[in-house]
Amino acid sequence: xxxxxxxxxxxxxxxxxxxxxxxxxxxxxxxxxxxxxxxxxxxxxxxxxxxxxxxxxxxxxxxxxxxxxxxxxxxxxxxxxxxxxxxxxxxxxxxxxxxxxxxxxxxxxxxxxxxxxxxxxxxxxxxxxxxxxxxxxxxxxxxxxxxxxxxxxxxxxxxxxxxxxxxxxxxxxxxxxxxxxxxxxxxxxxxxxxxxxxxxxxxxxxxxxxxxxxxxxxxxxxxxxxxxxxxxxxxxxxxxxxxxxxxxxxxxxxxxxxxxxxxxxxxxxxxxxxxxxxxxxxxxxxxxxxxxxxxxxxxxxxxxxxxxxxxxxxxx
Numbered sequence: 001x002x003x004x005x006x007x008x009x010x011x012x013x014x015x016x017x018x019x020x021x022x023x024x025x026x027x028x029x030x031x032x033x034x035x036x037x038x039x040x041x042x043x044x045x046x047x048x049x050x051x052x053x054x055x056x057x058x059x060x061x062x063x064x065x066x067x068x069x070x071x072x073x074x075x076x077x078x079x080x081x082x083x084x085x086x087x088x089x090x091x092x093x094x095x096x097x098x099x100x101x102x103x104x105x106x107x108x109x110x111x112x113x114x115x116x117x118x119x120x121x122x123x124x125x126x127x128x129x130x131x132x133x134x135x136x137x138x139x140x141x142x143x144x145x146x147x148x149x150x151x152x153x154x155x156x157x158x159x160x161x162x163x164x165x166x167x168x169x170x171x172x173x174x175x176x177x178x179x180x181x182x183x184x185x186x187x188x189x190x191x192x193x194x195x196x197x198x199x200x201x202x203x204x205x206x207x208x209x210x211x212x213x214x215x216x217x218x219x220x221x222x223x224x225x226x227x228x229x230x231x232x233x234x235x236x237x238x239x240x241x242x243x244x245x246x247x248x249x250x251x252x253x254x255x256x257x258x259x260x261x262x263x264x265x266x267x268x269x270x271x272x273x274x275x276x277x278x279x280x281x282x283x284x285x286x287x288x289x290x291x292x293x294x295x296x297x298x299x300x301x302x303x304x305x306x307x308x309x310x311x312x313x314x315x316x
Contacts, residue, residue: 001025001027002026002027002076003027003074004021004027004075004077004078004079005029005030005031005071005077006021006029006030006079007031007063007078007079007081007082007105008032008080008081008082008083009030009047009081010030010043010047011043011081011085011187012181012190012220013081013125013220013223013224013227014030014032014079015185016185016220016221016223016224017079017223017224018030018056020221020224022055022056025055027055027056028056028057030047030056030058031059031061031082032058032059032060033061033062033082037084037085037089037189038188045314046185063108063109064104064105068111069112069115071112072112072113072119073116073118074118075118075119076120076121077121077122077123078109078119078122079123079125079227079231080106080124081125083102083125084100084101084102084154085151085187086189087149087152087277088149088274088276089189090149090150090154090276091150091275095150098151098154099154106124106158106161106162107161110161110162113171114171120172121172121173121174121230121232121236122162122171122172122173122174123173123227123230124158124159124175125176125178125227126155126158126175126177126240127152128177128178128179128180128283129147129151129278130147130152130155130159131147131278131281132145132146132147133148133279134278134282137280138216138282138283139242139282140286140287141242148277148278149275149276149277152276159175162175163238166237167238172238173238174231174237174239174240176226176240176241177241177242179244179245179282179283180217180281181218181219181220182217182218182219182220182303182304182307183219183220183303184220184306184307185220185310192304194206196307196308197311197315199258199266200312200315204269205255205266205267205268205269206271207251207255207269208272208273208274209270209272209277210270210273211250211252212250213251213277213278214248214280214282215248215249215251215281216244216245216246216247216281217249217254217300218245219245219296219302221297221298222297222298223243225294225297226241226288226292226294229293229294233291233292233293235291236291236292239291241287241292241294242284242287243283243285243294244281244282244283244296245283245298245300245303247300248280248281254300255268257301257304258304261308262308
């Protein structure tokens with residue numbers, strides 16, 4: 001049995017990951033600030049399934065206020081999922097929340113990690129947004145990152161810090177670049193959650209641009225499986241991996257799929273393209289397949305059906 005820390009434990013990926021670890025009989029210290037980027041009541045609901053599990057301990061605090069040297073004494077793996085999310089909100093005055101929560105907080109954990117006696121792995125949640133408008137599809141990890149949003153810049157900075165601490169102090173970092181994660185507990189500012197919520201209310205869904213943008217959609221349980229592998233596989237240390245869903249899909253095709261799932265036509269409203277949104281994303285996951293044994297299990301059709309069930313139960 002190992003001791004794990006999951007930061008951002010009440011968030012979308014963090015809560016699913018913590019639950020999976022607890023189901024495997026592991027111990028989890030969950031850290032979450034419960035800030036108001038979205039409704040904290042949703043975050044409380046995310047952890048409601050496992051918050052009373054005897055193997056779970058919740059610390060409700062800001063990462064930058066904690067004594068990390070003390071926290072890490074008996075910890076084997078840190079899964080650093082906490083971040084200020086959202087591409088579109090990262091412009092303007094809100095940017096300092098991104099530098100604080102994505103760069104400074106990561107540096108504080110790394111600084112303590114270099115002296116942590118039992119730390120075997122630090123898994124950093126990065127993002128496909130570091131690629132921006134990539135030059136080739138599917139995109140390999142070796143391509144030069146060119147973020148097109150301030151958010152993407154802060155996630156790349158976190159990656160670079162992991163790299164520095166690995167090379168200079170031997171911190172056992174692994175970086176996972178997530179491609180458009182969806183599924184139960186998805187944040188309310190993310191597209192599928194918003195779409196399904198609007199559909200429930202019989203309102204128009206807003207589509208940025210022409211709907212011809214493509215994304216590599218990744219179901220949350222596949223993201224969790226990638227984290228668990230990254231926390232264990234010895235060869236993963238010091239590496240960066242794309243974690244994608246295995247197929248690149250045009251947004252309007254996804255909406256057609258949604259219409260079949262909900263059983264009626266969806267009202268659409270096309271709005272101006274958002275600044276900082278990449279036009280296309282597509283993950284080359286061959287490295288993760290080879291080194292982590294990563295194999296996406298959940299098809300987009302099945303994943304959307306599961307998210308629809310969850311959204312309906314959430315708002316019923």
